[in-house]
Structures are given as structure tokens and as C-alpha cells.
Amino acid sequence: MKIIDGGVTAAEGFQAAGLAAGIKKGNTKDMALVYSEKPCVAAGTFTTNVVKAAPVKWDQHIVYEAPTAQAIVCNSGVANACTGEEGYGYCKETAKIAAEVLQIPEDSVLVASTGVIGKQLPMDLLGAGVKNLVPLLSHTREAGKLAAQSIMTTDTVSKEVAVTMEIGGKTVTLGGMCKGSGMIHPNMCTMLGFLTTDVAISKELLQKALSTVVKDTYNMVSVDGDTSTNDTVLLLANGAAGNAEITEEKEDYQTFLDALLYVNTCLAKKIAGDGEGATALFEVKVVGAESKEQAVTLSKSIITSNLTKAAIFGHDANWGRILCAMGYSGAQFDPEKVDLYFESKAGKLQIIKDGVATDYSEEEATKILSEKEVTAIADVKMGEATATAWGCDLTYDYVKINADYRS
Structure with a gap:
């Protein structure tokens, strides 16, 4: 596997675009389009929140029931959550507009939204945005960057990663982008993420691969203990690399799985490090556990402890808070x-x-805890199992950001 500079346009046959459609205040980029020149098999993982946004319901229908997918339309600024039948109808309308302009089936268009809950989408702006995005579609690196910037909400930086690997004698590329900064908590998947690859793989194994890596990546991230209504990760594979289709869990599948794990781990860490108001990425490794389940439970308990997060912000080696968090896990x-x-x-x-x-x-401890990336390693000396979770410190700015998010 080789790490390359790229995002959703890195893989063969994928294009993207981003622009300011006027959904958010000011001339801020707020719409993105990802498009594959060829139909793709699609996989997805979604929020476990009982309150699911309309785009989540639409995408579940496409991923689980439609034969292929070819485009993703994403807007920032309005979440289209808690919007009833009208909101779901707007998903269908968005897909219809995109399908007509791109000349692809309506049920091959996925949609995603992020932003304020409870508002209806301004469909005049959204529809115009889709039509304006299509002529801007490009496979360039810059196009991928613009798309990544256009899905941000309270994110301070865009989040992208890409890799290549050899499968069946062919060079396969996997790239992705995500957004996530607040309302971030485990159990799928606390963000919006869009992954593209030119690998040829069956739909069943694509879904299995994504579901597998989510457990050790997005499900191990927490910023504030709130699981969003819109959490969605979509993975599109168009087969343009020309490798023999992966239909069995053998060497080629493992190669792809390893790359997918790396890409999603990178994106998960970028989310945690960019937590609202955060000054540090806080990583917790639990080692020596008797089972993976025990290690996961302990690491998540530490990463979600507000007292521990506050101590990390203060560069204070208050280890009692960590042991306490382990104790009530x-x-x-x-x-x-x-x-x-x-x-x-x-x-x-x-x-x-x-x-x-x-x-x-204490002086040395403070020096270590003053870095932008800090790791706590807890060894419980019970076995060989391990788990890693990611979060961030808890700062004054987190409250400020969320106190006036709507206004």
C-alpha cells in the first residue's frame, strides 16, 4: 500500500465539484457532488440514532435495494432531519434533478445533508446548486479539495486521504473525504464520509469490508457524547482498475480490507483531532485485555470522560480520572x-x-501533555487483546461554538 495525495477524485473514473449555493450565510461553500463515470456497487453504514434524517432513510433504500449507485449530492447548512414526509420528498426531488442533469437513473443518486436540525431544505437553492455543480465536475485534485471543503460545518479543516495498492496485478486506488467536528459519538458513525475506489468487487464483499472496518475506526471516536441523526458513510466501487472481481475472502480481499482500514482510521483520527474547540487529539490505547470487547469498553470509557478530557486540555496528568473512568465502564x-x-x-x-x-x-508530564497529539496507554495485564479509541480535549470554545450554533 502507498499513501498518495488525494481524496474522492483519486480513483479512476471519479469526478467531484463544490460550490457556494447560498444555503449557508455568506459566500461559503455548501454543496458538493461526487460522480462516477461508470455505475458502481455501493455500500453504506448509518446512524444508530432512532431519530434518522431523511437522507439516511433515502440512502439506506438506495444502498440496500438499488442495483447500482453513481452520484452523491451533499449539502451543508441544513440537516434535513426531523422534517417528515416533506423532507424525504426533497431527497427524492434532489435525486431526480441530479439524475436528469447527469442522465443516470434516479435510484442511483445518493444524497446527504449536514447542519441545523428541523429546517426544511431550500429546494430552489439546492436544485440550482445541483445544476451548477454538474458543469464543474472534474477528476482533478483541486476538484476533490473543493468538494471536501463544501461539506464542512463547524470543521476547521477539510479531511481527505487516498492510497494505492496492487490487486490482481492492477493498481487500485482508494480515496475519501469526510466531515465531522461536533455531535460525534460512537455507534455509526458520527460523521459524513464518502469513499471512492476503482476496485472490482462484489457488492456483498464491499459491504462486509466497510461494516468490518467501521467497528475499529468511526465507532471508536467520540468528541462530545452526542450521536448525530445524519451519520452516514458511503463507499462506491466502479471497477475501473480492471482487476479480476473480488468475490471471495482471499488475499485480494484482505489487501483491500487493510487499505480500507487505513483510510478510515486516518479519517476517524482527523475527526477527533478537529473536535469542536479542541486543541489536542487524545488517543487511548488499552492493552493486555482478556478480550477485544473488554478493551473497547475500557478505551471508550476513558475517551468519553469529560473530567479526563478537561485534564488533557489543562495538560494535567490527573491519572485518577482515567482509572475512575475505567472503573465505571x-x-x-x-x-x-x-x-x-x-x-x-x-x-x-x-x-x-x-x-x-x-x-x-509533573513538569515532564505537562510537557508530554502539551503536544497536539497525546496518547494514554493503559495495560490491564489480563491477556493479549487491544483496542484504540480517539477523542479530543474539552475546552471553553466547545461551549461557545454550541451555545450559538443556530443563531
């Missing part, structure tokens, strides 16, 4: 066997050994 372990380390570019320091504080330097 529901997972069973012996606190008198736990070792805890803090690590960053500034170094690595053991904070507790067998549940008791070491004679560590």
Missing part, C-alpha cells in the same frame, strides 16, 4: 494491576504502576 479488571503511560512527540512517561502512582515528574 462496566468492564471487570484488577485496578491494582494497571499500568498507565502518557506519550507524545515530547516523550513517554509511566504515570502509575500496579495501580499506584510512580515518582514521575
